[in-house]
Every structure is written in C-alpha cells, then in structure tokens.
Amino acid sequence: MDTRTLGNALTVSPIGLGCMGISQSFGPSPERPAMVEFLRQAVDHGVTFFDTAEVYGPYANEEVVGEALEPVRDSVVIATKFGFAFDEDGRQNGVSSRPEHIRAAVEGSLRRLRTDVIDLLYQHRVDPDVPIEDVAGTVKELIDAGKVRHFGLSEAGPTTIRRAHAVQPVTALQSEYSLFWREPEESVLGTLEELGIGFVPFSPLGRGLLTGQVKRGDTFGEGDIRANLPRFSGEALDHNLALVDKVTAVAERVGATPGQVAIAWLLSRKPWVVPIPGTRRLERLDENLAAADLHLGEDDLAELTAASDAADVQGDRYPAAMQAMIDRS
Numbered sequence: 001m002d003t004r005t006l007g008n009a010l011t012v013s014p015i016g017l018g019c020m021g022i023s024q025s026f027g028p029s030p031e032r033p034a035m036v037e038f039l040r041q042a043v044d045h046g047v048t049f050f051d052t053a054e055v056y057g058p059y060a061n062e063e064v065v066g067e068a069l070e071p072v073r074d075s076v077v078i079a080t081k082f083g084f085a086f087d088e089d090g091r092q093n094g095v096s097s098r099p100e101h102i103r104a105a106v107e108g109s110l111r112r113l114r115t116d117v118i119d120l121l122y123q124h125r126v127d128p129d130v131p132i133e134d135v136a137g138t139v140k141e142l143i144d145a146g147k148v149r150h151f152g153l154s155e156a157g158p159t160t161i162r163r164a165h166a167v168q169p170v171t172a173l174q175s176e177y178s179l180f181w182r183e184p185e186e187s188v189l190g191t192l193e194e195l196g197i198g199f200v201p202f203s204p205l206g207r208g209l210l211t212g213q214v215k216r217g218d219t220f221g222e223g224d225i226r227a228n229l230p231r232f233s234g235e236a237l238d239h240n241l242a243l244v245d246k247v248t249a250v251a252e253r254v255g256a257t258p259g260q261v262a263i264a265w266l267l268s269r270k271p272w273v274v275p276i277p278g279t280r281r282l283e284r285l286d287e288n289l290a291a292a293d294l295h296l297g298e299d300d301l302a303e304l305t306a307a308s309d310a311a312d313v314q315g316d317r318y319p320a321a322m323q324a325m326i327d328r329s
Contacts, residue, residue: 001046001292004274006198007171010120010150012077014267014292016049017042017285018202018278023061025225030280032064039068041282043076046289051174051200051276052113053081053124054105055092062112070114079172079200080109081154083124095325097127099138106142122152122174126327132160136167143168152200157328158191170197176317177201177275179210179247179262179308180231180240187328193270204266204275205259205288207232209240212248212258216241230315239314246307256294263291265304 004014022035029035039050052065062080069076082105085096109118121142123135142148150171153161164170173192177184178201192199207226208214216238220227230236244258251261259277266275277288296304316323 001289003048004198004271006120006200006272006274007150007169008196010077010171010198012049012274013047014274015047015263015289016051016079016200016274016276017047018276019050019052019061019065020056021278022064022280023057025223026278027221027224032067035064035280036068038280038282038285039065040072042285043069043072045282045286047285048075049077049079049274049276051079051202053122054109055081055084055124058084058086058090058092059108059112062109066113066115073115077119078113078115079120079122079152079174080113080118081122081124081152082106082109083122083127083154095125095127097123097130097135099130099134102135102138103142106147110147117146118148120150120152120172121148122154122172123156124154125325126153126156126160128327132156132164133167136164136170140168155326156188158188159329160327161188161191161195161197165195165197170195172198172200172274174200174202174276176203177266177273178204178206179243179265179304180206180311180313181317182308189270192272198272198274199270201266201273201275202278204263204277206262209244210247210258210262212244212251214241214244228319229317230319231313231317233315236315240311243307243311243313247304250296250300250304254294254296254300256291257287259287260291260294261296261300261304263288264294264296265301267292268296268301 087093139151152172154174226232247258251258
C-alpha cells in the first residue's frame with residue numbers, strides 16, 4: 001500500500017488498525033493467542049499503524065499489542081493513550097492528566113508494549129482540571145527524554161489544539177469521523193490543516209453501521225458497547241440505516257462493499273486523514289485495506305456526501321456521561 005503522513009514526519013499505512021475491539025466493547029473477546037496471531041497477520045497484510053490505549057481492558061489491550069508486535073517493532077508505528085484515572089480495583093474512574101499521572105502512565109505503557117519508545121502518545125480525553133499547556137509540557141519532556149516520539153490529542157476542540165500546539169507540536173488528532181458523524185468538518189479540520197496536524201478518524205464505519213451488516217431491529221448482546229449507544233437503539237437505529245441503504249447503492253454500482261465505500265470516502269477528504277477501522281477478523285481487515293485502492297469518481301463522492309448531508313442521524317454518539325468528556329472548546 002501507499003503511505004500517508006501525519007503531521008510533518010510520521011509516515012504510516014493509509015489505513016491503520018484500531019485495536020480496542022480485540023479485548024473489549026464488541027462482545028466476548030477471542031483468546032489472546034488468536035489475537036496475537038491476528039495482529040501479526042495484519043502486519044503481513046500491510047498495516048503499519050496500530051492504535052491502542054491504557055484504558056482498553058484496562059491494560060490488557062496494550063499487553064496483546066506489545067506481545068504481537070515485539071518481533072516487528074522497528075517496522076510498525078504504535079499509538080497509545082493516557083488520560084483516564086483508575087480506582088483501586090483498576091476500573092476506569094474519570095479523567096486525569098496531572099503530570100505525575102502522565103509520567104506513570106507512560107512507564108506502564110512502555111512496559112506492556114515491550115518497547116522503549118511510544119511512537120504517538122495521545123491525551124485520550126481533555127482534563128478540565130489540568131491546563132493543556134501543562135499536559136503538552138509534560139509530553140515535551142517525555143519526547144526530550146526519548147520515551148515518546150510524537151504528541152497527539154483525542155476529542156479536543158480547536159482552542160485546546162492551538163494551545164497545546166504552541167507548547168509541543170501536535171502530530172495528530174484522533175476523533176470520530178465518518179459519513180455518520182461529520183462534525184469535525186465544522187469544528188477542527190480547518191485548524192488541523194492550518195497547523196499541519198494529521199487526523200485519525202476512529203469509528204470510520206460508524207461502529208459497524210456502515211458495513212451493511214447491522215439490520216433493522218437488531219439488538220446487541222452483553223459486552224457489546226452498542227447496546228448502550230443511543231444511535232443504535234430502536235427507532236433511531238431503524239432511521240439511521242436509511243443512510244446505509246444509500247451507501248450500499250453506491251457500493252453495488254462500483255463493485256465494492258459498503259464499508260469499502262465509506263472508508264474510501266473518508267480517504268478522499270484530505271491526504272492527511274488516516275482512518276483506523278477496528279476488526280478482529282482477517283477477512284474484514286483485508287476488506288477494509290482494499291478501500292485504499294478503491295477509486296470513487298466525483299459523482300460517487302458527491303452522491304455520498306449529499307446522502308450524509310440529508311441523513312439527519314438520530315441519537316447521540318455516547319450516553320450522557322461519556323458525552324460530557326468531549327472537548328469542543
């Protein structure tokens with residue numbers, strides 16, 4: 001595959017792999033050896049950009065990623081995240097980006113990832129109680145110490161991005177972006193382009209909606225995050241699948257799958273956009289990666305954009321408590 005560049009210096013495959021789902025959020029997790037093998041197959045199939053986080057599990061996701069990628073560490077880019085607090089039992093408990101917490105989180109991530117440097121370190125959620133300048137300054141110290149190569153933000157707004165970037169250049173912003181959720185076009189893409197910051201969309205397939213595999217009336221089982229997401233509940237889901245029907249029509253016309261069309265649309269938006277669809281099945285990974293070679297004509301792209309414009313997606317992205325953690329300042 002070709003490559004894309006985040007910021008001014010971080011070269012990655014045009015489509016990365018979001019690793020969260022290999023250990024949580026989408027029903028029972030497969031056995032660890034199977035996921036280690038899957039991640040190594042992903043490298044063989046062209047993925048060089050892997051996204052994890054301390055909170056996924058917590059901790060377990062980084063451990064699987066670290067074991068899988070240790071033999072090929074020099075040929076891949078690993079991104080991880082800090083920014084959540086944990087209680088005495090290891091459960092996620094609010095946010096924390098205090099400098100001492102960041103430093104401790106990085107030491108833990110380095111150990112679990114079996115590496116001496118993190119390629120891309122994101123603040124997972126903005127901490128309203130810690131000035132972003134302090135966060136950026138702490139990451140700058142970690143970069144100077146050789147423990148981190150690049151600084152990233154997740155779900156941050158334009159003012160926060162600018163303030164952080166003034167202290168330590170930001171290489172990438174990670175936020176949700178897809179045909180289902182285009183708010184970043186209004187809030188942050190202009191700022192990112194101005195400052196030369198790359199964009200890493202998570203949930204580029206709308207948490208499975210844009211694959212065409214979710215049907216009207218579907219319900220989601222224990223351990224599946226979608227059971228608690230307003231966008232996937234009852235009438236909202238039925239309404240939202242109308243957009244999938246339109247994506248499917250384009251896919252049938254161009255000889256691709258709906259998911260490939262959705263990813264190809266994202267790739268067309270900017271050359272510094274690198275989506276990270278998640279999967280734990282090799283056939284789905286290959287399907288996603290093939291989107292990098294799918295050429296959509298101007299009419300196809302315009303039709304998809306118009307369908308998205310008209311969709312009037314129903315339901316919030318997250319339950320209220322999670323929505324409150326998103327910074328748009």
